Amino acid sequence: MQTAVVDALTINEAAETTGWSARMLRYIESVGLVEPGRSGSGYRLYGPAELQRLSTLRMLLEEHGLDLAEVGFALRLERDPQLRDAIDLWLAAEPSRPEDVNAADWLRFEQEKHQQLLLAAKPHTTTMEIA
Amino acid sequence: MQTAVVDALTINEAAETTGWSARMLRYIESVGLVEPGRSGSGYRLYGPAELQRLSTLRMLLEEHGLDLAEVGFALRLERDPQLRDAIDLWLAAEPSRPEDVNAADWLRFEQEKHQQLLLAAKPHTTTMEIA
DNA sequence: TCAACCTTGACATAGCTTTGATAAGGTCAG
């Protein structure tokens, strides 16, 4: 255990400088975005990097109309490639926008990804007008 | 306007075969995931592709503990590259996991992306123990 | 030592999401 002189703000100071409330800083940490270091006694320490992140986070949310849960989900996506691949695979098969789907990509995905459901539907023939 | 014999299920039939409720099929459509075609009179028509998608969607959610809003958000991310880039940029600067950040990538991002905030904090020097 | 911080945990509220149910009114098939 060492002792050092660091340039860091405690939670209320960080709250003041970033515009978030102390409550929200703890919440943001609980969501996994911006996790400050801790002092030996457990005090949260916000350094320049964290303050920067908190400010840009605020702008990110405002500029794109996002909420913390969404950014948190993006983080989860980034940290769980399997999850990301599963979702990308599903989205890649988008049937309503055929122009967007590149058959070759889809096939490659399909191959390296195994996913294959046997469709157990009992289709039923109907005569209808198609616009 | 043409007339054709198509192999498609109406909403309640689709609900039965996919396990979703009719209500949810409409909801899923409203969220932009799985948008079925329509008959001339406005009835939703679920073809094999849509049924497949609905089934895999169900599995996707169950296997990864996701909810529709999250997949909907992933869809939004895919369709709005600017949004995706903005979030990726923010996430890329993750200060708490320095090993994950490749300085070169970050710099490249920074260059092609402009984002640059001047940090207006009034840091304050504190002496504390660092574990 | 004591005021002014910090920590975690809990309770509370406003608002949005997810789902079901229900109503008023077209469409289809026998």
Place this chain on the structure above:
DNA sequence: CTGACCTTATCAAAGCTATGTCAAGGTTGA
């Protein structure tokens, strides 16, 4: 033409998000 099905719109309840606030108890520094 009539029952069964579809459509949209709306009300409602359960659940989660985002915040605030308060309580009980440790830390810091003059």
